[in-house]
Amino acid sequence: MSDYLVRAASNPTLRNVIKTVGLPTPAELARAEGPYQDRFLDAQTVLVGAGGRASAFNEVEKTLKTTGATVERSDRPRPRDDAKYDALVFDATGMDDVAELTALYEFFHPVARKLTRNARVVVLASLPSAMDNLQAAVAARAVEGFVRSLAKEIGGFGSTVNMLYVEPGAESRIAAPLRFFLSDYSTFVDGQPLTVTAGGPMPEAVPTTQPLQNKVALVTGGARGIGAATANRLAREGAHVVCLDIPQDAETLEATVGEFGGTALALDITDDNAPRQIADFLTEKFGGVDIVIHNAGVTRDKTLANMPEHYWDMVLSINLAAIVKVDAVLTGEQVINEHGRVVCLCSIGGIAGNRGQTNYGATKAGLIGFVERRGVTERERGVTVNAVAPGFIETRMTAEMPFGVREGGRRLSSLSQGGEPRDVAEAITFLVTPGAGGVSANVLRVCGQSLIGA
Numbered sequence: 008m009s010d011y012l013v014r015a016a017s018n019p020t021l022r023n024v025i026k027t028v029g030l031p032t033p034a035e036l037a038r039a040e041g042p043y044q045d046r047f048l049d050a051q052t053v054l055v056g057a058g059g060r061a062s063a064f065n066e067v068e069k070t071l072k073t074t075g076a077t078v079e080r081s082d083r084p085r086p087r088d089d090a091k092y093d094a095l096v097f098d099a100t101g102m103d104d105v106a107e108l109t110a111l112y113e114f115f116h117p118v119a120r121k122l123t124r125n126a127r128v129v130v131l132a133s134l135p136s137a138m139d140n141l142q143a144a145v146a147a148r149a150v151e152g153f154v155r156s157l158a159k160e161i162g163g164f165g166s167t168v169n170m171l172y173v174e175p176g177a178e179s180r181i182a183a184p185l186r187f188f189l190s191d192y193s194t195f196v197d198g199q200p201l202t203v204t205a206g207g208p209m210p211e212a213v214p215t216t217q218p219l220q221n222k223v224a225l226v227t228g229g230a231r232g233i234g235a236a237t238a239n240r241l242a243r244e245g246a247h248v249v250c251l252d253i254p255q256d257a258e259t260l261e262a263t264v265g266e267f268g269g270t271a272l273a274l275d276i277t278d279d280n281a282p283r284q285i286a287d288f289l290t291e292k293f294g295g296v297d298i299v300i301h302n303a304g305v306t307r308d309k310t311l312a313n314m315p316e317h318y319w320d321m322v323l324s325i326n327l328a329a330i331v332k333v334d335a336v337l338t339g340e341q342v343i344n345e346h347g348r349v350v351c352l353c354s355i356g357g358i359a360g361n362r363g364q365t366n367y368g369a370t371k372a373g374l375i376g377f378v379e380r381r382g383v384t385e386r387e388r389g390v391t392v393n394a395v396a397p398g399f400i401e402t403r404m405t406a407e408m409p410f411g412v413r414e415g416g417r418r419l420s421s422l423s424q425g426g427e428p429r430d431v432a433e434a435i436t437f438l439v440t441p442g443a444g445g446v447s448a449n450v451l452r453v454c455g456q457s458l459i460g461a
């Protein structure tokens with residue numbers, strides 16, 4: 008469903024009228040089309056800087072070289088008065104003292120008005136829990152408050168600010184997350200931290216284009232919405248995708264997989280024998296699975312006092328119990344291959360809670376517990392387990408909301424608009440690439456920095 012305010016605000020005359028009546032003027036967001044490109048920052052200028060004895064800076068420079076960007080360093084000549092930057096990258100991993108936080112001000116203040124629209128800003132900081140002294144832990148954690156606040160200041164231009172917490176020793180694993188945050192594939196991810204850890208085997212060395220060649224993916228609830236967008240996207244990066252959905256939706260499911268040459272599996276994930284059937288299907292047909300997207304989910308909203316028991320039971324069994332049961336077989340029997348990738352569809356409602364969603368909120372918070380545990384226990388096999396938490400996404404579900412609720416959901420974010428299913432699909436696709444092997448047990452919000460649960 009398209010957003011009337013984004014369309015109107017792109018017209019200069021209407022934009023002034025909208026401003027005059029006090030409504031937000033959301034920017035048209037730049038979205039990358041098609042599969043990953045190596046030199047996706049060709050003809051763009053990136054300013055880089057660092058504070059303290061930055062440990063990730065070499066890796067930042069090495070990664071930027073692969074993007075085709077023109078790179079300027081803040082410690083060389085001072086930024087020209089007429090300079091414009093498409094992206095800024097600041098490495099704060101060396102800041103081990105609160106006083107050193109001044110370097111953030113010194114780097115960003117002179118260029119805060121020199122950003123293009125839809126600019127990308129990425130800040131790297133050390134992982135606070137891995138710091139061996141209080142000053143360093145406090146300084147590292149302070150960076151997140153800076154990032155989240157700056158994101159709120161520049162979101163009106165369609166620009167985003169995100170950060171990477173880098174565990175000492177994980178510097179060689181930042182390339183893929185850095186490329187993702189710098190690209191227009193991450194357009195609806197804003198004000199968010201991702202943690203890159205050092206444990207487990209090194210991610211496989213793979214090209215940045217077509218990284219999912221020879222991979223087999225399972226997407227539950229793949230007939231429509233976010234699941235279908237994700238399946239399409241994974242297929243475009245080279246994966247063979249099995250889409251699973253309920254037998255009643257077999258026709259839609261067949262049409263969806265027909266778009267990209269995937270395989271349909273008509274099955275209800277709450278059936279008692281579903282875990283067995285899924286495991287046998289993947290083993291017999293493909294010898295295992297590399298990517299599992301637990302996407303199937305439903306809402307049955309009512310305040311707790313008004314909620315019938317079957318609403319509670321249905322949401323709990325589809326959104327949470329079935330996932331844990333399917334995972335027990337796929338993980339327990341190692342149907343998921345080494346270096347596998349698992350992503351759960353969570354929600355900002357599972358982080359912040361939502362009126363009328365005690366059932367849904369419980370399931371989505373439960374999934375956070377799932378990825379936090381599994382993301383660590385599976386590290387030895389190089390398997391990562393993460394969640395994405397969408398905010399307001401323009402789908403059939405949100406189109407049916409009353410006007411006031413829909414407008415609130417759309418506008419209460421730094422980007423003043425809803426996201427699209429493909430924005431969630433992009434975040435999932437990044438998380439399942441081989442290069443994202445340092446990212447596990449993370450919950451990545453895809454919400455335009457929604458104020459809900461901010």
Ligand code: NAD
Binds near residue numbers: 256276397399403404
């Ligand atoms: P959707 O209703 O468009 O698609 C969900 C799919 O899951 C449907 O095709 C449905 O048939 C399938 N499904 C439901 N029960 C199933 C079962 N028992 N077995 C197999 N398949 C089943 O929903 P969507 O908006 O694309 O949401 C996808 C996921 O993203 C869900 O987990 C949802 O909670 C989550 N999410 C969506 C939003 C949003 O704004 N749309 C926000 C936050 C989280």
